[in-house]
Amino acid sequence: MSRFFPLSDDDRREMLRKVGADNIQSLFSSIPENGQFKETLNIPSYSEQELLNVFRELADANTPVRSFAGAGVYAHYIPAAVDSLASREEFLTAYTPYQPEISQGTLQSIFEYQTYMCALTGMEVSNASMYDGATAFAEAILMAKRAVKKKNTVLISDAIHPHYRKVAESYLKNLGITITAIPTVNHRIEMDVLVTALENEDVFGVAVGYPNFFGIVEPLDEIAAAVREKAPKAMLISVTTEPLAFGLLTPPGEFGVDIACGEAQSFGNYPGFGGPLLGFLTTKQKLVRNMPGRVVGQTTDVDGKTGYVLTLSAREQHIRREKATSNICSNQGWCMLRAVIYLALLGKTGLKELAELNHRLAETAKTAISKTARFKVVPGMSFNEFVVRSDADLEDFVEHAVVNGMFPGVRLSKFGLAKDEMLITVTEMNTVEDIHRLVELMEAAK
Amino acid sequence: MKTLREKEKTIFELGGSGKRGMDLPKPEGLAPAAISGPCMRGVAPDLPDLSEVEVVRHFTRLSKLNYGVDDGFYPLGSCTMKHNPKINEVVASLEGFKWSHPMLPYGMVQGTLKAMKMLENALNEITGMDGCSLQPAAGAHGELTGVMMIRACQEKKGNSRQIMLIPDSAHGTNPASSAFSGYEVKEVASDETGCVDLKALAEALDENVAGMMLTNPNTLGIFEKNIQKIADMLHEKGALLYMDGANMNAMMGKARPGELGVDVMHLNLHKTFSTPHGGGGPGAGPVCFREHMAPFQPTPVVDGEGGYHKLNWNCPDSIGKVHGFYGNFLVILKALAYILSLGGNGLEQSTEDAVLAANYVRASLKDDFHIPFDVPTLHEVVFNDKLQEEFGVSTLDIAKRLIDYGIHPPTIYFPLIVHGSLMVEPTESESKEEMDYFIEIMKKIAKEAATSPELLHDAPHDTPVRRLDETKAARNPVLRYGGGKQ
Numbered sequence: 037m038s039r040f041f042p043l044s045d046d047d048r049r050e051m052l053r054k055v056g057a058d059n060i061q062s063l064f065s066s067i068p069e070n071g072q073f074k075e076t077l078n079i080p081s082y083s084e085q086e087l088l089n090v091f092r093e094l095a096d097a098n099t100p101v102r103s104f105a106g107a108g109v110y111a112h113y114i115p116a117a118v119d120s121l122a123s124r125e126e127f128l129t130a131y132t133p134y135q136p137e138i139s140q141g142t143l144q145s146i147f148e149y150q151t152y153m154c155a156l157t158g159m160e161v162s163n164a165s166m167y168d169g170a171t172a173f174a175e176a177i178l179m180a181k182r183a184v185k186k187k188n189t190v191l192i193s194d195a196i197h198p199h200y201r202k203v204a205e206s207y208l209k210n211l212g213i214t215i216t217a218i219p220t221v222n223h224r225i226e227m228d229v230l231v232t233a234l235e236n237e238d239v240f241g242v243a244v245g246y247p248n249f250f251g252i253v254e255p256l257d258e259i260a261a262a263v264r265e266k267a268p269k270a271m272l273i274s275v276t277t278e279p280l281a282f283g284l285l286t287p288p289g290e291f292g293v294d295i296a297c298g299e300a301q302s303f304g305n306y307p308g309f310g311g312p313l314l315g316f317l318t319t320k321q322k323l324v325r326n327m328p329g330r331v332v333g334q335t336t337d338v339d340g341k342t343g344y345v346l347t348l349s350a351r352e353q354h355i356r357r358e359k360a361t362s363n364i365c366s367n368q369g370w371c372m373l374r375a376v377i378y379l380a381l382l383g384k385t386g387l388k389e390l391a392e393l394n395h396r397l398a399e400t401a402k403t404a405i406s407k408t409a410r411f412k413v414v415p416g417m418s419f420n421e422f423v424v425r426s427d428a429d430l431e432d433f434v435e436h437a438v439v440n441g442m443f444p445g446v447r448l449s450k451f452g453l454a455k456d457e458m459l460i461t462v463t464e465m466n467t468v469e470d471i472h473r474l475v476e477l478m479e480a481a482k
Numbered sequence: 483m484k485t486l487r488e489k490e491k492t493i494f495e496l497g498g499s500g501k502r503g504m505d506l507p508k509p510e511g512l513a514p515a516a517i518s519g520p521c522m523r524g525v526a527p528d529l530p531d532l533s534e535v536e537v538v539r540h541f542t543r544l545s546k547l548n549y550g551v552d553d554g555f556y557p558l559g560s561c562t563m564k565h566n567p568k569i570n571e572v573v574a575s576l577e578g579f580k581w582s583h584p585m586l587p588y589g590m591v592q593g594t595l596k597a598m599k600m601l602e603n604a605l606n607e608i609t610g611m612d613g614c615s616l617q618p619a620a621g622a623h624g625e626l627t628g629v630m631m632i633r634a635c636q637e638k639k640g641n642s643r644q645i646m647l648i649p650d651s652a653h654g655t656n657p658a659s660s661a662f663s664g665y666e667v668k669e670v671a672s673d674e675t676g677c678v679d680l681k682a683l684a685e686a687l688d689e690n691v692a693g694m695m696l697t698n699p700n701t702l703g704i705f706e707k708n709i710q711k712i713a714d715m716l717h718e719k720g721a722l723l724y725m726d727g728a729n730m731n732a733m734m735g736k737a738r739p740g741e742l743g744v745d746v747m748h749l750n751l752h753k754t755f756s757t758p759h760g761g762g763g764p765g766a767g768p769v770c771f772r773e774h775m776a777p778f779q780p781t782p783v784v785d786g787e788g789g790y791h792k793l794n795w796n797c798p799d800s801i802g803k804v805h806g807f808y809g810n811f812l813v814i815l816k817a818l819a820y821i822l823s824l825g826g827n828g829l830e831q832s833t834e835d836a837v838l839a840a841n842y843v844r845a846s847l848k849d850d851f852h853i854p855f856d857v858p859t860l861h862e863v864v865f866n867d868k869l870q871e872e873f874g875v876s877t878l879d880i881a882k883r884l885i886d887y888g889i890h891p892p893t894i895y896f897p898l899i900v901h902g903s904l905m906v907e908p909t910e911s912e913s914k915e916e917m918d919y920f921i922e923i924m925k926k927i928a929k930e931a932a933t934s935p936e937l938l939h940d941a942p943h944d945t946p947v948r949r950l951d952e953t954k955a956a957r958n959p960v961l962r963y964g965g966g967k968q
Contacts, residue, residue, distance in 0.1 A: 037831075038823065038824055038831065040565055040567060040823070041910060042912065042913035042916075043914060048835070048838060051838055051841075051914065054842055054846060060834045060838060063837050063838065063858075064736050064860070066704065066705040066857075066858045066860070067705050067707075067736060068709075068710065070710075071710060071737050072736060073741065076735065077735050077826030077827075077829055077830065079608075079822070079824075079825050079826040079829065081823065081826075082822050082823065084569050084823070087569060087573075088569065088573070093593075094593035094594075094596055094597050095576040095577065095579050098578040098591050098592065098594055099589070099590040099591075100577075103583060105583040105586060109585070109807065111581060115504050117534055120538075121538060124545040126546065126547075126548035126552075127548060127760070128758045128760055129550035129551040129566050129758050129759070130548050130551070130759065130760075130761045131561055131563060131759045131761070132759070132763075133761060134558075136950050137882070137945040137949070137950070138547075138549040138885055138890065139547075139549070140489075140544070140548070140946050141545050141546065142548055142761035142762065144492065144544055146762075147492070147961075147962070147963070148492060148493050151494060151964070151965075152529065154962045156527050160965065161965075164762065165762075167620065167623060167805065168619065168805060170803070170805060170806030171623075171804070178662075197806070199803060199807065203803045203805065206801055206802035206804055207662070209802075210662075210663050211664050253517070256521065282523070283523070284517050284522070285517065285523055306580040306812070307581055307583045307584070308582070308810075308811050309584050309807070309808060310584030310806065310807025310808055311619065311805065311811045311812065311813070312813055313806065330762065333955040333960055333961050334955070334961075334966075335951045335954045335960075337947040337950045337951070338951075339948055341947050343947035345952050347952065347955040347956050347959060347961075348959060352654075353655050354653075354655075354896070355654070357658060357667075358658055358667040359661070360654070360658045362662075363623075363625065363658035363661075365654075365655050366621060366622070366759070366762060366763040366764075366765040368619075368762075368763045368764045369759075369760045369762025370758070370760025370761060370762075370764060373760070377537065377541055379529065380503065380530075380540070381504040381532070382503070382504055382529075383503060383504075383531035383532055384531055385499075385500065385501075386503065387526070387527065389506055390506055393512075395515055395516075395517065396512040399514070400511075403513045417518070419517075435587075438589075464507060467507075467509065468511060
């Protein structure tokens with residue numbers, strides 16, 4: 037008998053009597069006889085002790101290495117307090133806060149998260165989270181479409197994460213929306229190319245990376261000015277995979293973007309093979325009724341006490357059904373909680389210091405790599421990620437590095453992009469010694 | 483303890499400047515910063531600086547304003563709030579898993595990929611389906627994925643069908659997911675037994691129907707007894723059957739959707755498979771499908787041929803990607819741990835106990851609360867407030883009064899086809915004592931409704947906040963600290 041079941045056989049007999057059933061099987065008589073499954077499911081069971089060994093063995097089958105992997109998922113140190121607080125059962129085992137009187141912990145945490153995200157991005161409103169950066173991006177485009185009726189084209193920069201682009205394609209292809217690429221040169225938008233693209237009068241949205249997928253901090257001020265001038269009605273969407281950058285970068289809100297979205301896994305969540313992640317979506321107050329997802333608002337109770345509730349639900353599927361702004365229901369609540377705890381620990385001072393540490397470590401790596409014979413850094417102002425180009429066989433190089441205990445970066449050919457380039461990410465988890473080791477491996481590359 | 487009843491200030495009213503809750507390494511010999519121009523942040527974001535202890539106290543106090551499934555009975559219908567085994571968390575926290583990066587070469591993540599394959603296989607066994615994609619991040623995301631697959635399948639056959647049929651008892655995500663796949667939604671009425679009205683279905687069904695989304699057991703807890711017939715009717719017209727598997731906890735080991743004519747379905751790992759709901763996710767909504775739907779599943783596909791696991795990206799008919807990477811992997815691990823803790827027999831026992839529990843509550847309360855559909859139910863039972871209406875007491879009052887007695891209210895006002903519904907799903911995780919307490923309290927509340935209805939109108943009495951003004955929240959939205967007119 038499993039340790040998960042609190043009913044004893046005596047309980048079961050007594051309950052069956054109360055129900056008026058002869059046996060348990062009779063409770064399933066509404067399932068047509070020819071649809072009943074008469075066998076036993078072929079799945080083994082393990083004691084807790086054995087189970088842990090099964091999973092330890094699997095976890096040990098993954099190869100641990102020093103790593104410069106990023107490309108949308110980042111390894112950052114997670115303070116012990118994040119794990120400890122987030123694992124409190126009152127947070128972890130609660131449902132979506134449908135009963136606000138007994139869910140103020142979750143609701144206030146969301147309200148605080150919304151405030152943090154607004155401060156980081158320079159926006160006025162944040163929702164309570166999306167599944168991940170890629171779906172937040174797709175939903176941001178749909179939101180822009182709702183805000184600008186009668187136009188059907190979205191311009192997407194080629195320097196946005198290729199997976200985000202793929203997810204957006206899946207989401208948009210059945211809805212009659214045309215995606216037009218903004219081509220890039222050396223992983224950057226050229227202003228005259230953007231201006232030409234904006235001449236299309238059907239454009240309802242323009243999406244650019246900030247920093248972009250290749251780590252480059254593009255001039256969002258110039259981009260925003262061009263969009264405002266050429267397509268004043270279009271929504272400008274900024275996409276960020278590494279919002280730690282906002283510790284050093286002017287927030288997108290200051291450049292007047294309409295929707296700032298992306299991935300906030302960097303804040304207190306593990307890489308976890310790419311999930312669960314934490315999609316964020318922030319916007320302007322005037323667009324709030326077009327926003328997808330849950331949002332928490334402040335109000336008062338019958339005694340005049342301040343409290344928090346899920347609000348603006350007239351946008352949502354449980355009220356509006358097929359006319360909702362999104363089909364999202366469960367989101368990434370617990371990842372959001374981890375993020376708000378992390379940001380609370382980081383504070384204003386810590387955010388700046390950590391952003392600087394990431395950036396300066398990456399600059400250190402860029403400087404050192406620039407001096408190697410066969411690897412060159414693709415130029416551009418960057419935060420903690422950058423592209424290197426090499427005439428060495430990168431597949432061999434990565435393989436050789438891995439054998440030597442180092443994952444040197446993500447080859448862009450993994451995304452169907454250039455074979456001679458790789459994306460290197462440096463965070464506070466990498467030491468100066470790691471960087472030296474990486475450069476040594478590059479020096480030795482054939 | 484006073485802390486249990488006190489409000490907690492927002493974090494922005496705490497702390498100050500120059501404190502730290504996290505310290506950093508200070509490596510030497512770093513290159514200087516190289517951010518300049520208009521993109522260099524002039525003013526740091528205005529975040530409070532707090533020490534570790536202040537952050538710990540703040541979130542610990544906030545946690546005490548919450549109610550989780552570890553606290554007690556949580557009969558939230560259609561949400562399957564079962565026990566979240568503690569070993570699940572240990573498993574998902576193993577270093578080799580939590581730090582595994584999605585862009586590493588396959589050879590470095592063999593354990594991760596193998597675990598994914600193991601869960602796919604287990605879910606196929608449970609559902610009787612042929613294939614499974616773990617990419618969707620939640621139930622509604624699974625619905626969207628499944629409906630996109632239906633669309634891709636129909637288009638491959640050259641059919642540009644426009645309509646998705648959905649019963650009127652369905653969850654709101656069903657019509658929303660259909661609309662986001664570009665379908666027009668047509669509602670199908672339920673009959674007097676709470677099941678799909680076959681006559682209404684026959685009338686709605688034509689060559690323009692791409693498929694039907696059917697929740698089974700439906701949101702009334704009733705098994706759709708005609709599901710095989712419905713599948714035949716759809717298939718005859720070239721339409722496909724999607725099953726919303728949110729209620730799979732009612733049929734594990736008892737019936738397999740793959741053997742009932744279902745083409746594609748989703749499961750909610752955060753319901754049936756015990757992963758914690760986290761106050762609103764992360765969930766996971768794997769999609770299971772029959773062989774003929776496999777070409778349309780999201781990319782990439784985990785391929786374990788010959789014992790070496792890799793991701794196959796070469797799927798020309800796929801709907802594409804629906805997640806930035808491969809789904810909520812750490813949630814997937816928790817569900818796998820649960821399934822392997824129980825095994826085939828244990829999963830069936832879960833279903834039996836869950837159905838027994840719901841029927842026990844139903845039998846015990848049938849004289850005190852009205853049951854609108856008097857037909858056999860499985861894992862949940864829907865009551866309503868018909869017997870209480872004459873005292874001016876509503877479902878909301880009953881729900882709020884339960885809080886006074888330390889019980890989480892059931893799902894209320896859903897499904898929409900029942901006026902004032904109270905949807906109770908006890909799950910297999912409740913002891914008889916816990917259920918008896920709930921029954922006793924519900925009977926007491928039924929009496930209170932008749933004798934002192936104001937007790938119910940004013941409930942809850944003893945919570946950190948009492949009934950909140952939701953109209954005010956929506957009319958004058960204050961969505962961040964310092965935002966709006968506070």
